[in-house]
Amino acid sequence: MMPEFTEELIDRLTRYCAIDSQSDASSPSSPSTAIQLDMQRLLVEELTGIGAQDVTLTDYGTVLATIPGTDPGPTIGFLAHVDTAPQFNATGVKPRVIRGYNGGAITYPDAPDLSLTPEDFPYLGEKLGHDIITASGTTLLGADDKAGVAILMTAARHMLMNPDHPRPTLRLAFTPDEEIGRGVDPRLPEDLGADFAYTFDGGRVGEVEYETFSADLALVTITGVSIHPGFATGKLVSAIQLAAKLLQTLPQATMTPDTTSGRDGFIHATDMEGDAAEMRLTFILRDFERDGLAAKGALLEQLCAAIAASEPRATITCQITPQYRNMRYWLEDDMTPVTLAHDAARALGIEPVSIPIRGGTDGSRLTEMGVPCPNLFTGMQNIHGPLEWISAQDMARATEFCLSLTRQALK
Ligand SMILES: [Zn+2]
Numbered sequence: 001m002m003p004e005f006t007e008e009l010i011d012r013l014t015r016y017c018a019i020d021s022q023s024d025a026s027s028p029s030s031p032s033t034a035i036q037l038d039m040q041r042l043l044v045e046e047l048t049g050i051g052a053q054d055v056t057l058t059d060y061g062t063v064l065a066t067i068p069g070t071d072p073g074p075t076i077g078f079l080a081h082v083d084t085a086p087q088f089n090a091t092g093v094k095p096r097v098i099r100g101y102n103g104g105a106i107t108y109p110d111a112p113d114l115s116l117t118p119e120d121f122p123y124l125g126e127k128l129g130h131d132i133i134t135a136s137g138t139t140l141l142g143a144d145d146k147a148g149v150a151i152l153m154t155a156a157r158h159m160l161m162n163p164d165h166p167r168p169t170l171r172l173a174f175t176p177d178e179e180i181g182r183g184v185d186p187r188l189p190e191d192l193g194a195d196f197a198y199t200f201d202g203g204r205v206g207e208v209e210y211e212t213f214s215a216d217l218a219l220v221t222i223t224g225v226s227i228h229p230g231f232a233t234g235k236l237v238s239a240i241q242l243a244a245k246l247l248q249t250l251p252q253a254t255m256t257p258d259t260t261s262g263r264d265g266f267i268h269a270t271d272m273e274g275d276a277a278e279m280r281l282t283f284i285l286r287d288f289e290r291d292g293l294a295a296k297g298a299l300l301e302q303l304c305a306a307i308a309a310s311e312p313r314a315t316i317t318c319q320i321t322p323q324y325r326n327m328r329y330w331l332e333d334d335m336t337p338v339t340l341a342h343d344a345a346r347a348l349g350i351e352p353v354s355i356p357i358r359g360g361t362d363g364s365r366l367t368e369m370g371v372p373c374p375n376l377f378t379g380m381q382n383i384h385g386p387l388e389w390i391s392a393q394d395m396a397r398a399t400e401f402c403l404s405l406t407r408q409a410l411k
Pocket residue numbers: 081144145178201
């Protein structure tokens with residue numbers, strides 16, 4: 001363990017978390033919120049300060065930089081996202097450090113009813129003596145993914161101060177809007193210029209993730225027949241009733257997010273709006289396999305067709321668009337980035353754990369665009385809510401892991 005990392009990580013994480021950089025899915029601009037640029041400008045300044053090269057803030061809001069290599073080898077990209085999740089209050093984050101965690105319940109100054117206990121969260125029970133960072137009870141912390149940012153900045157500073165630390169050329173990318181699925185601009189793969197890359201956006205120590213969901217979005221539009229209800233006998237066709245019928249016909253005891261786990265996918269209605277004349281329903285379709293995803297789309301289409309057939313005066317359309325794909329499809333052709341991460345973890349005495357993520361990452365899109373990009377642990381826990389926490393010692397392990405990877409890449 002390198003204790004000097006711990007203090008630098010605590011300093012960086014608490015400073016970064018105090019900066020509000022929440023993204024906003026409803027905003028059409030890029031980045032979605034201007035406040036994310038507050039983080040980006042700070043990173044430009046700090047990267048320049050530690051002597052990184054080619055420091056750039058792109059017009060799509062990503063900060064890029066180079067750590068020059070000491071030896072020839074593959075160019076490796078390292079990514080973290082600067083936005084925090086829109087799902088919970090992220091304004092006025094007051095990070096605090098609980099030194100030498102004693103194993104008891106952690107309470108919150110701004111929310112007396114809230115408590116974080118090792119009974120509810122057994123991973124916390126493994127962190128006796130660690131320095132635990134949390135928010136104050138009314139906001140998320142934003143370790144997702146300021147922890148990734150802090151880890152990469154600390155590793156970068158260490159390498160730039162130690163020109164002998166063996167490494168190939170490294171490229172850093174700090175992206176906005178990951179939480180709203182818009183973190184990877186089409187120009188990023190070329191601007192990054194890496195042979196492969198890693199996101200530091202994972203949870204517990206040891207996580208090396210290279211499987212994500214494959215994801216489609218489905219928009220169902222139901223158009224009924226609108227007429228004054230007083231003259232409606234035998235004429236009115238209610239889009240609301242047909243929408244209810246569709247939802248009732250879809251699987252409910254299976255194939256939903258709350259009834260599935262592990263490798264099983266789902267169909268999930270995320271939004272519904274409209275009126276008796278027209279209803280618009282949004283579904284997300286998720287599966288780890290192409291066949292399974294296609295089958296879910298086909299099922300939804302069939303049910304729409306069956307309901308349309310039962311009411312020929314109504315029109316029902318079902319439009320399915322791809323969102324992202326399981327990164328395993330590309331990685332299984334060349335497992336180098338995964339093998340390297342596994343070797344780098346074992347070199348530190350960490351047993352790597354690779355379980356499929358029931359979601360997507362910036363790495364899913366990047367992999368699809370030709371830059372294989374597994375996701376690595378940072379230590380973050382209970383993300384997107386007030387109980388979010390992280391151990392500074394876990395972050396120090398992730399920093400060592402990053403350094404181990406760069407060393408291992410030359411072998
Ligand atoms: Zn994240």
